[in-house]
Amino acid sequence: MTTDATVTADHTGSDPAELRSYLLQADAGVLVAVLAQLTGDPAVVDRFAAKISFEPDPPEQIGVTDVETREVLVDAVMAALDQPRPAGALPSDDPALFARIAPLALGTAVSGEYVGLLLEQGGFHPSQPVLPRTAALPTDFKVVIIGAGIAGMAAALECADAGIDYEIIDRNDEVGGTWYTAVYPGIGVDTPSAYYSLSRDINAGWSSYYPQGAEYQEYLESVATQNNLRDHTRFSTEVEALWWDEERRLWQIHSVGPEGTREVSYANAVIPAVGYLNRPRWPELAGKESFAGVSIHSAEWDPDLDLRGKKVAIIGAGCTAVQIVDACVGDVEHLTVFQRQPHWVAPRKRLTDDVPEYRRWLNTHIPFYANWNRLKSFWGTADNNYPVIVRDPDWAADHLSISPANDVLLRMCLDYIDRVFGAGSELAKKVTPDFAPYGKRIIRDPGGYYAALAKPHVDVEASEPARVNVRGIVTQDGRQIDLDVIIYATGYHLDFLSTVDIRGRDGIKLSDVWGDSPSAYRGGMVPGFPNMFVSSAPNYSPGHGAGHNFGVEVMVHYVMECLQLMAQRGVRTIEVTPEAFESYVDEIDRAMADTVWCHTPTAHTYYRSGGGRIVTAFPFRLIDVWQSHRAPIEGDFVLR
Template identity: 70%
Template sequence: MTNDASVLDRFAPKISHEPDPPEKRGVTDSDTMEAIVAALVSAVEAQAAPVPVDEVLFSRLLPLALGSDVDDEFVPLLLEQGGFQLSQPALPRDVPIPSTTTVAIIGAGIAGIVNALAAEDAGVTYEIYDRNHEVGGTWLTTTYPGIGVDTPSVYYSLSREVNPDWSNYYPQGAEYQAYLVSLADRYGLREHTRFGTEVEALWWDEDRRQWQIHSVTREGHREVSHARVVITAAGYLNRPRWPDLPGRESFAGVSVHSARWVSALDLTGKRVAIIGAGCTAVQIVDACVDQVDHLTVFQRQPHWVAPRKRLSDDVPDFRRFLGRHLPYYANWHRLKSYWGTADNNYPVILRDPEWAAEHLSISPANDVLLQMCTEYIDRMFGEGTELAKKVTPDFAPYGKRIIRDPGGYYAALTRDHVDVEASEPAAVNAEGIVTQDGRQIDLDVIIYATGYHLDFLSTVDIRGRDGRTLRAEWGDSPRAYRGGTVPGFPNLFITSAPNYSPGHGAGANFSMEVLAHYIVECLQLMAMRGATTMEVTQQAYDDYVAQIDDAMSRTVWCHTPNAHTYYRSGSGRVVVSTPWRLVDVWHQHRAPIEEHFVLDGRQGESGGGSAAG
């Protein structure tokens, strides 16, 4: 607040670090506490406006605030991820991005919002296309009971728009959707958005040097518009996956997929089955166990489940008060959350061959998590019990996405009116479900928490140069160079790109912001070179993918073949998560490497712009 380093010199020796959660003071003697409070109050009263963050002082503060040494390579990342400063330009800004560089953003969820704000900052004309009636994407359309994310809410947000007043430590559906709506309100995003418009095809028009955007409105009207650049901001998990169960359509009760929840559905007093044991199923069971008459959980494969560390996920009033009233408090809270869940967690996914040869876990770091989860199983179900055996995985933690217990999932499985079937159903009939051993379970409601198809834009007809399709380029193994770029598809940036999801920590918002920064730097490079198209070379693309695969070969996902996970495509290649530290991904995307691209300055017939046609 003051950039006064003497405050650090005065108080740092008296502050200790304790893990969070649960919340613990780093100051225990009352005199120091009173002195810090007095200094804070004085600084608040004296501060007329926020002062610029001094990077040297910030570097000195980091070890004290985060509780560990912080290498220099992390400092600029942490300044940005803590929301202390906006993403900093890497290339010179002496040449403006021309008005003919029009951008179409496909999707108005969090990724679309991030890219829209980056385009706005750069003075780039943009338009968002979204099939829904409002911003939010998944958070708008997915409304099952208990919906949330395992990423801490204080971090799962935009670094430029740190929310100081979350009510829950983990993002809950309605509250997070309200956050995204507030961003649309604040920045006027709806004025740039075509709602109720689904993009069916993207075709490169070589004559115009632009993308044709083929869309259909909710009313069935088909349109073709154009943009110089396309940013796809649609996720790769959109279409609900229904299991191939004999007789599924014959059930006389209510069938519902978690991704298409019916708001009027009342589970009170019902006999309910839920198929699935992933994050969604866990949240639904936790939310509805007290409502139902009887619940049967069908798990094809158990997940490792981490215990909740707090008694409650409700953010205490003092934190909310400080977030609202104490400058920078929410920023440091966000940064502590990032630091504790990001690259400090990276060793958990790396395989130690000697260790893995004799253990179910893949490394000592991975084993710490395994032991914590195993202890939780034993504590909740009793060591060696039948139920404990049912919920214990036979692969290392992180082999598939680890789950955080919302607080009542394991406890729910021990209830008298809850049964766990350690297999998929054999069949469905009018009355309910037939188990693998031939038992009939009569039901009123079947909930399919069976996930999504792994799409990676496969539902959109994307054609690049010479009519080449992205579907043919990728086949069963989607891949991309930095910024989600692919040879033969100029000016196309894929934000939910293969191998861009942080698999070991932080949240998807990290990669969204990193790519939004990178895309603007690419547009700036085009402006500097007078180019209208930018296309990654085949060599750079192949080399980058090879580097990904080499790094991936040492991770848990390549050494837990018995874990059923959407991280792997049908080819067996790991296509979702990144194998690198997040700080490495961040530095890779500060600016484009010019020699990795073909930059072409020819103008199209229309000279650019976006227009309905």
């Protein structure tokens, strides 16, 4: 893991023959981009572009049409690596240079509006400040961040860079959030690992394109170590309440520490970064307490649980269930999968998820190479994927899919079902959804899920259990299934801070404001709650591409800009006006009305609140979200 992969990547001391061997296997489009950045010469694009062919699936390999061109390109890169950067060359993150090389490296046209976003998301330079840094907050200004997952860590790093005093409070005894607490078999990243990291802390050495949770946790721990985040963190401490103290114009933070010790501390601003899927949801299932075997929720997994030779049932068919089934099917004596509703499952595109040695070497040793790999992973599922979630009324009128783009995904998934189970088979019918793809979260097959369902010692029940008894589960049609272990992969309660007593100005409760349809302005801001920025806010999660880290970085940049506005105006509080809040939420809802989530009523999804509103995903392009969060609109706030 490197703090700046574009600076610390170093081939010094490498064997020239080994270097050449790895470069000959490299993505040729990326090599041209690397060469242009090493030399500061955009003309290299004209020299090589015509000889490069694109192979977009999987989207990391680009070839050349002849061996001689590849040899010449490798020679040029090796020479550039051994030479100092020419005087007067364009900077490696120069927007004009980047605009020339990005289409070749990424394999598609790149609109100029994306250049700034891609430079940041590729880690070529940090998020660029918009408001001038000509004023500072008072020296005693303090930010408290609740949660030490990726969102809380990102906020802490930006506070540190800005010279703002901060403290993280986390209920666990280590950083990592979900990746620290969730340890069920097969847990892994379903966003490509090349992208799923902080752009300021790119990990060049992933062992897998979709690594297991333990490897991702190691990455987060390394970020904390390199940046001394633990020195600013109160671990094993649960925040019970946040109360706004109008007299002091500070937030009171009520917490319970180790051994039940209670404390009230204060902060000028708070950033709740605890996510909204934390509390395991057990189904209302008659008799579940009577089962004589082992009952376990995937979110509360016991690492000592041995499934070998056991008769096991898993209730659920979401991402967690898929990963557990894939991981344990070879160990159990018999497995019964209870699915309330099938998901669309996309096939794995490679024979293996292992990152080949040459690519790991190039990522680690060649400047800019890991950055471009990160950016290609982002770009491959970014706004090029946006049409998949937008409804075409004419198309949707007589198709299950909602648009031609959505139909491409549907056909791919249907083909996968037919290949594994046989077209028209009983099992194929059981696993085929009745709603358009993306109506609920799409699932990537880790490699063996569908194959597992087809095994002779695996049964799929296309319904929930009727009840549980001492011996096991009774099915909806009255059959008894005797079991040793029941795994509840039934997800989480959708908690937008509902487990914390948050009271804003005049004692108003956030839970009363939100009810069962939470909403927020940019930066996770709500009228009546000054200086509070909810990181995992309603409608701030990318729904069509990128990953959680994109939303995190956009949000944290915006929060820093808001704090800078406070510094410039010499004020102690910033609070969104009700009018700006309502206008922004109305904009979200109008855009949401045209998305797949509002036109797949049969899909059971946590995206939808109890009130029926889509509350997790945002309905905009990534570029629109990025641009609208570059700087605060001062007229939308009350500054005091």
